[in-house]
Amino acid sequence: MAGFGVLLRKEWREHIRNFKILWIPLVFIILGVLEPITNHFLPEIMKSVGNMPEGMDFPWPEFRGEDIFASLLGQYQFIGVLIIVLAFMGTISGERKNGTATLLYVRPMSFPAYFLSKWLVVNALVLGSACLGFMAAWYYIEILFNSVDAGSVFAFIATYSLWLIFVVTVVLALSAWLPTGGAAGVAIMITLVYQIIDALIGAYWMVSPWKLATYATYWFQVDTSMSNLWMSASVTGVVIILLMLFGIFMSKHKAAKTTV
Amino acid sequence: MTPLLQVDQLTKRYGEYTATDTVSFELEEHTSTALIGPNGAGKTTTLSMLAGLVSPTGGTIQFQGDAKQDIRSIIGFLPQYPKFFPWLSALEFTEMAARLSGVATKRATVEAKKTLEFVGLGDAMNKKTGTFSGGMKQRLGLAQAIVHKPKLLLLDEPVSALDPVGRRQVMDLLKELQQQTTILYSTHILNDAEEMTDQLLFLRQGKLVEHGSLDEVRSRYAEPRIVIEFERLEDLQRFTAIAAWQMIEKGLTVSIDVRTEGTEMLEVLSMLSAGAFTVRKVERQTASLEEIFMKVAVV
Numbered sequence: 001m002a003g004f005g006v007l008l009r010k011e012w013r014e015h016i017r018n019f020k021i022l023w024i025p026l027v028f029i030i031l032g033v034l035e036p037i038t039n040h041f042l043p044e045i046m047k048s049v050g051n052m053p054e055g056m057d058f059p060w061p062e063f064r065g066e067d068i069f070a071s072l073l074g075q076y077q078f079i080g081v082l083i084i085v086l087a088f089m090g091t092i093s094g095e096r097k098n099g100t101a102t103l104l105y106v107r108p109m110s111f112p113a114y115f116l117s118k119w120l121v122v123n124a125l126v127l128g129s130a131c132l133g134f135m136a137a138w139y140y141i142e143i144l145f146n147s148v149d150a151g152s153v154f155a156f157i158a159t160y161s162l163w164l165i166f167v168v169t170v171v172l173a174l175s176a177w178l179p180t181g182g183a184a185g186v187a188i189m190i191t192l193v194y195q196i197i198d199a200l201i202g203a204y205w206m207v208s209p210w211k212l213a214t215y216a217t218y219w220f221q222v223d224t225s226m227s228n229l230w231m232s233a234s235v236t237g238v239v240i241i242l243l244m245l246f247g248i249f250m251s252k253h254k255a256a257k258t259t260v
Numbered sequence: 261m262t263p264l265l266q267v268d269q270l271t272k273r274y275g276e277y278t279a280t281d282t283v284s285f286e287l288e289e290h291t292s293t294a295l296i297g298p299n300g301a302g303k304t305t306t307l308s309m310l311a312g313l314v315s316p317t318g319g320t321i322q323f324q325g326d327a328k329q330d331i332r333s334i335i336g337f338l339p340q341y342p343k344f345f346p347w348l349s350a351l352e353f354t355e356m357a358a359r360l361s362g363v364a365t366k367r368a369t370v371e372a373k374k375t376l377e378f379v380g381l382g383d384a385m386n387k388k389t390g391t392f393s394g395g396m397k398q399r400l401g402l403a404q405a406i407v408h409k410p411k412l413l414l415l416d417e418p419v420s421a422l423d424p425v426g427r428r429q430v431m432d433l434l435k436e437l438q439q440q441t442t443i444l445y446s447t448h449i450l451n452d453a454e455e456m457t458d459q460l461l462f463l464r465q466g467k468l469v470e471h472g473s474l475d476e477v478r479s480r481y482a483e484p485r486i487v488i489e490f491e492r493l494e495d496l497q498r499f500t501a502i503a504a505w506q507m508i509e510k511g512l513t514v515s516i517d518v519r520t521e522g523t524e525m526l527e528v529l530s531m532l533s534a535g536a537f538t539v540r541k542v543e544r545q546t547a548s549l550e551e552i553f554m555k556v557a558v559v
Contacts, residue, residue, distance in 0.1 A: 006359045010345070017347035099343035103404060106311045107360040108333040256314045260304055260339050260416070 003109035028133030173247035297463035342401030346390025
């Protein structure tokens with residue numbers, strides 16, 4: 001792992017100085033704040049701007065705080081994941097393309113250290129941002145809705161974090177393998193498009209990383225079997241490790257693609 | 261003493277295209293070698309293979325000493341267009357480069373500062389590299405290549421992109437470095453090669469077509485000749501009528517091929533004074549490196 005500390009510092013500095021440390025948390029916090037607020041005030045907004053006939057009573061469903069967490073996940077799953085893909089698709093391929101990687105590759109650094117330093121920093125940034133978003137949502141849920149069991153919230157965030165680590169690992173492994181455009185395309189297929197497929201025909205299987213988001217909400221339900229969640233989490237863990245090995249291998253294997 | 265680097269039958273193919281074809285040479289310690297050839301001759305590919313960026317299709321590269329050692333720890337590499345992370349300062353980048361090459365943290369800072377002073381970036385070391393001009397980038401590139409005191413310095417066209425002033429300065433830096441390390445650099449600016457070189461390697465279409473010291477190569481292609489420039493055309497005609505050598509006339513000048521180091525010069529001079537010719541210039545010329553280049557490297 002030669003050079004791990006130095007590379008870690010370099011990655012950290014990069015994300016601070018290109019302001020990713022600022023705007024990625026902001027996106028998640030905005031999503032987290034908007035979800036409870038819009039859901040809370042939607043009936044009144046509709047009442048004041050909508051052209052409802054006099055006397056018509058629209059039966060708004062009574063949301064519980066737990067439901068708001070679940071619907072926030074819907075935002076994260078689309079906008080959040082898309083932002084992760086777009087923000088980090090060039091993490092390795094971009095460095096190669098613009099030639100900055102060359103001056104790293106000619107030094108005696110290890111490629112596991114190279115890949116892992118990026119993996120760690122991107123994960124820290126993404127998980128930190130998602131957590132801040134969840135915390136912001138939680139704050140407004142406590143104010144505007146009901147109090148949610150803290151243990152369930154933490155278990156929910158932990159489960160969803162595993163899915164986010166999966167997304168980050170997919171993006172970085174693809175970035176090590178393909179040019180930036182290709183990496184983005186395939187990453188969107190895997191993380192976004194496949195979500196829809198898994199939702200449409202996924203009734204036939206129960207164990208899948210793509211179901212982690214759904215399973216995460218099981219923590220808010222009582223008397224739900226968690227065995228599918230544990231199985232899916234284990235499978236996701238194994239897939240993440242395999243993807244990391246693939247990413248490390250590709251970092252080294254495709255090193256010659258760097259612009260000299 | 262074994263040479264620092266032995267390259268044997270080095271070959272790189274990209275599909276059908278052969279970038280370098282069975283190139284073999286040796287580098288002695290504390291010498292500088294120029295890799296000369298037209299664009300696309302395989303200079304960059306050769307340097308990339310030595311730097312460990314590209315793996316060869318065939319052949320071997322052997323460094324002196326421990327074969328298992330990561331060769332990247334004893335080389336310094338400067339690409340033709342070095343690219344830096346624009347959000348790092350010159351000092352931060354050089355420090356990182358030193359530490360990645362195994363220099364301890366505290367010493368890395370000291371060495372980075374010293375090296376940046378050496379290349380003339382002392383005042384700009386805390387500026388972001390994104391704001392650097394081409395010449396500053398080239399110096400920073402040199403700084404990152406030498407900060408860890410490598411045994412072998414690989415430079416790809418180190419001065420080609422610079423203006424005359426920058427070129428002069430970088431050449432002077434390289435001459436200073438020549439005392440401390442072994443240098444292999446590619447160039448197509450032949451003046452530079454003439455100025456600082458112990459060995460020349462000519463590449464053409466991936467093949468090593470000529471090599472040797474500057475003097476060796478020169479004498480092989482020397483074609484010494486005596487060139488006489490006359491004042492008047494009548495003189496020239498009078499001279500060619502009585503001289504018995506093989507001569508080429510061009511305007512007011514006559515060029516006499518001299519195959520061997522002989523007495524031709526004396527004979528020419530005595531003929532000229534005996535016949536009272538009015539001459540502007542008498543000169544003994546040998547082929548310039550540029551003429552050799554055109555002969556060797558261009559088909």
